[in-house]
Amino acid sequence: MPRYPGIAQTVSSMEGSLFSKLAHRLATMTGERYPLHVGDTWREPAEGCRMEDLHVADHPGMHRYASPHGLPMLLDGIVARASERTGIATEPGNVLVAAGATGALGATVGATMDPGDEVLLLAPYWPLIAGILKSFGAVPVAVPFIGPVTGPGDVEELLDRYATERTAAVYLSTPNNPTGKVIPGDQIDAIVAWAQTRDLWILADEVYEDYVYSGEHRYARSSAPERTFSVHSFSKAYGMAGNRCGYVVGPADVMGQVRKVSTHTFYSTPTASQIAAARALDGRGAAWVAEVKPEYLAAGSAAAERLGLDAPEGSQFLWIDVAEQLDDRGLMGFLGDCLDEGLLVAPGPSFGPYPTHIRVCYTAVSPDITARGIERLARRLGR
């Protein structure tokens, strides 16, 4: 029974990072760099919510395990917030505190998908969702949605076209990563109605809910709490991506199954990160959002204007079709040329069937560095 070096089939079919292929160039680069490819923030978290603010004297045992469910003080804050924002009565039993939105979605997918189950990913989508599904043997099905769908009347026919007997769920990201769009409320309602008719799960990735610049965010859970898993993140809301603390809110009768998977993939969410998140929920986080949101909007609007794009509606990204600038080397050639100028952007194929798109994040580095990076990109695009 020769086994070594056997690798899980689903995993070996997953693509590694495109950037690993360009890593040798990065290593030899000099001059200023413009890392616009990651989704992060240049801001430090609010004072009072940093690791240096969390003292053993105030929180004895703060380096020990927390409950795999979540710290009670944080669960209480999440319950209050979820109830208020969605209008749906929420209990601690509806919630799992998780190792970021990634951990939250992983546990949800692990609990609800059998191998071969298909999930419709409304595209463009957050790149990791496809790999999360594959990690648990489920099948991502990209459905180009943002752009092609011009109103709620388009939704049913589009989703019907991609659904099969194995479809188990529909995943959506709004405010959207990577397009910077906010899916309109009437389209959310149409997606929910379609999922209800077919009895499917809804995975609503709402980690950018606090960064809406125009329009309004509609919570799928507000109208379908029985089938919606809403995924949230302190990473994006309050500049704590490195803390790895997010959460998922879902039907109480299924959350016990979700917690089984989280217990066996990351056990519990870092205790200090949960204390920091609870502190952010006491008002310091909201004050921080009020301060940085105008800065994000200013940086995003300036970048969009320079690139000749619509101003962003939400999230922290711009989405750009660079088809006219590609030569026979394709997108990898374009990425390599950008890299030679110190400019890193995220490749479209990570977000769905988009061989000629790129994504830039306008909040990962300070506005002045972002502006210089965008200037280089604009010139390269002849804009």
Add this chain to the structure above:
Amino acid sequence: MPRYPGIAQTVSSMEGSLFSKLAHRLATMTGERYPLHVGDTWREPAEGCRMEDLHVADHPGMHRYASPHGLPMLLDGIVARASERTGIATEPGNVLVAAGATGALGATVGATMDPGDEVLLLAPYWPLIAGILKSFGAVPVAVPFIGPVTGPGDVEELLDRYATERTAAVYLSTPNNPTGKVIPGDQIDAIVAWAQTRDLWILADEVYEDYVYSGEHRYARSSAPERTFSVHSFSKAYGMAGNRCGYVVGPADVMGQVRKVSTHTFYSTPTASQIAAARALDGRGAAWVAEVKPEYLAAGSAAAERLGLDAPEGSQFLWIDVAEQLDDRGLMGFLGDCLDEGLLVAPGPSFGPYPTHIRVCYTAVSPDITARGIERLARRLGR
């Protein structure tokens, strides 16, 4: 296609916590409690390695994402330590920093197991490994090993008896959780030789490597680096379980696959936790171990003596057969009676086919509380 509320079959077959069934009793309890059921420490981490010691001024961006591979400063420390301890040349490419040993094992299992693959778990075993396997569709096969095996000559015949065409790996925990035994070096060698003959992976859970009180820990990786994944934890070594930072060292050509799964289950390990771990590796951790190890041994030896057991060889646990004290209510009745006295112990069935055993941790609470809890247990056992 009715789907809701479909649950993953492998997950729905997983057992929830036995304690959840006793939770209502806990809620109404008064008086001192003796939580000897968790594996943790009553000690705070070393000064300089606590969250309050990590300042944004010294580590700008310390709340942002770290590389999914691990912080370079921590990878360097791990590489040096793994090379020195195992005698095997180790590079950053052999290492993944992970969300605790749980995250490390989860990513390793996800990368190496196809659904239906079987893993021999040398029992008694660390409880979460069975659920980790099930989360990824693999099949745990308990092999009663510690106790039945009296020398290296027993190993091949025993493992042959449980191996099938689907066997993909053998998992061992040493120093052992839950028995407090250290698997002798000649038995490790026999396990490795058997795995090499069959071309199987070896999952070596070595999170208690720093807590050996008698005998010597033998690293499987030292003799089989091509097939061994060694799993380690700063949680257990340095009292940082709540930080969720551990690592796995394995064959470089497979670690890329392991990182694919970790990226999609928890993305990256908390940045501040990695800085704390790197600080511990600079000598402060070793000094901490030198201080607490005699305290652990004293608490464990005193508990063992009071219970009429052999002194512990390693780890932080004692393993007790309570068959003589069980009535027709079985182990759950015994656990309930203990709970009525404020005493929590871990049930044997979590660790393999042990319906009459319990595990106690003698490091989770301070030595005086531990001693009072052990006294109650000893009286209940008529010892």
